Amino acid sequence: MSTDVLDLKEEKKSEALFSKKNRQLLSNPLDSDNPVTVQILGICSALAVTVQMKPAIYMAFGLTFVTAFSNLFISMIRNSIPSRIRIIVQLAVVSLWVILVDELLRAYAFDVSKQLSVFVGLIITNCIVMGRLEAYAMANKPWPSFLDGVGNGLGYSAILLILATVRELFGQGSIMKGTPLEVHPFEAMNLPFTGNGVLMMPAGACILIGLLIWAQRARNGYREEA
Amino acid sequence: MENLVNIGIKSIFIDNMIFAYFLGMCSFLAVSKKVSTAIGLGIAVVFVLGFTVPLNWLVQHFFLNEGAMAWVSASFKDVDLSFLSFIIFISVIAAFTQLTEMGVEKLSPPLYASLGIFLPLIAVNCSILGGALFMLQRPYTFGEATVFGFGSGIGWMLAIVSFAAIREKLKYSNVPKPLRGLGLAFLIVGLMSFAFQTFLGISF
Numbered sequence: 001m002s003t004d005v006l007d008l009k010e011e012k013k014s015e016a017l018f019s020k021k022n023r024q025l026l027s028n029p030l031d032s033d034n035p036v037t038v039q040i041l042g043i044c045s046a047l048a049v050t051v052q053m054k055p056a057i058y059m060a061f062g063l064t065f066v067t068a069f070s071n072l073f074i075s076m077i078r079n080s081i082p083s084r085i086r087i088i089v090q091l092a093v094v095s096l097w098v099i100l101v102d103e104l105l106r107a108y109a110f111d112v113s114k115q116l117s118v119f120v121g122l123i124i125t126n127c128i129v130m131g132r133l134e135a136y137a138m139a140n141k142p143w144p145s146f147l148d149g150v151g152n153g154l155g156y157s158a159i160l161l162i163l164a165t166v167r168e169l170f171g172q173g174s175i176m177k178g179t180p181l182e183v184h185p186f187e188a189m190n191l192p193f194t195g196n197g198v199l200m201m202p203a204g205a206c207i208l209i210g211l212l213i214w215a216q217r218a219r220n221g222y223r224e225e226a
Numbered sequence: 227m228e229n230l231v232n233i234g235i236k237s238i239f240i241d242n243m244i245f246a247y248f249l250g251m252c253s254f255l256a257v258s259k260k261v262s263t264a265i266g267l268g269i270a271v272v273f274v275l276g277f278t279v280p281l282n283w284l285v286q287h288f289f290l291n292e293g294a295m296a297w298v299s300a301s302f303k304d305v306d307l308s309f310l311s312f313i314i315f316i317s318v319i320a321a322f323t324q325l326t327e328m329g330v331e332k333l334s335p336p337l338y339a340s341l342g343i344f345l346p347l348i349a350v351n352c353s354i355l356g357g358a359l360f361m362l363q364r365p366y367t368f369g370e371a372t373v374f375g376f377g378s379g380i381g382w383m384l385a386i387v388s389f390a391a392i393r394e395k396l397k398y399s400n401v402p403k404p405l406r407g408l409g410l411a412f413l414i415v416g417l418m419s420f421a422f423q424t425f426l427g428i429s430f
Contacts, residue, residue, distance in 0.1 A: 040255055040256075040408055043248065043252060043255070044247075044248050044249050044250070044251050044252075044352045048247065087320060088321075091316045091320055092317070095312045095316050096313065098312055099309060099310075099313060102312070121355065121359045122355060122356055122359065124316055124355060125350050125354075125356075126352070202247070202248055203245075203419035203420050203423075206248065206413075206415050206416035207413055210410065210412030210413040210416065211409075211413075213408055213409040214402075214404055214405045218404035
């Protein structure tokens with residue numbers, strides 16, 4: 001999904017807006033600088049909403065939207081925020097976008113909104129949003145900040161989708177349950193299938209993320225001193 | 227009374243903020259390298275969660291719910307401000323942590339030195355806002371909300387202190403290099419979470 005969005009953007013690019021540096025803002029968070037597995041931000045929701053793919057996709061869209069637009073807005077007003085109260089200002093801006101997402105979900109996708117329960121509200125304190133505001137938007141121009149927000153949102157979405165696919169496929173034996181694309185691979189291939197209860201529990205997701213980090217670090221050669 | 231005890235036990239052990247909901251994971255993973263700092267952050271979380279949940283309960287029931295403002299004047303009885311709860315809750319939490327930080331700084335410098343640095347961090351800890359939002363979803367009374375707040379805080383502290391103790395011991399083990407640090411931390415949190423599920427069903 002994430003690469004489609006990238007291609008789409010590049011087709012209509014104008015040189016200055018999507019220079020090499022700006023494209024990296026979008027692509028780095030997907031792997032080498034991933035917010036979830038490398039920066040270890042936004043773990044709470046990544047574990048809680050990935051039981052099925054449908055809520056995970058909605059959550060991914062919600063977070064990307066909030067990160068991108070909060071980054072844009074904070075970056076626009078960054079020079080007039082007094083540094084002592086900046087956290088409160090940031091929280092206020094972020095919660096405006098989150099309220100918007102929450103109201104939209106309640107209006108157009110009420111069942112998903114029920115499934116996500118408190119985790120839509122918790123986007124406010126999602127470390128990815130706050131982390132990007134502090135680390136990037138407070139020191140950069142609006143357009144790169146916006147791209148940085150989209151990039152990190154997509155990085156989070158990628159991890160969410162991987163987790164949700166594995167958990168739904170091996171936990172329940174279906175893919176994209178509750179959407180028109182619903183398939184049951186095991187039934188279709190006439191294979192015996194028993195749901196794996198461990199994957200349905202949040203603890204299973206935790207172990208899955210641990211393994212994912214292990215695999216990614218083994219591939220990228222990242223070492224941590226600990 | 228029995229009810230309150232049950233809510234307390236449930237929020238500490240069964241619905242543990244970390245092991246059942248994985249809330250507040252960012253600071254949980256970042257500040258759990260040493261037991262002493264983990265205790266400092268744990269106490270700060272117990273304090274903030276224990277006070278902001280009942281505070282937010284009051285705000286919700288006297289200002290935000292539909293018709294809650296009828297006590298101000300009869301003309302407000304149709305006002306429903308519940309869509310504002312996110313922004314109001316987070317402001318209450320941020321203001322409370324800021325005030326506590328300033329108060330502790332004035333009244334007790336030694337306490338400030340050990341606790342103060344954690345307080346501003348806590349405003350953006352998911353477990354605090356999570357506690358307020360869970361309180362909103364469940365029909366708690368004021369007393370129950372207070373017990374729930376303190377219980378959740380104690381559960382969070384229990385989790386971070388025991389996790390920090392395990393991590394201190396891990397320094398002496400020979401772990402595969404790419405798994406070192408956070409990869410292994412996740413595996414351990416997963417296993418601890420399984421362990422905590424054995425508390426399921428305890429009640430009076």
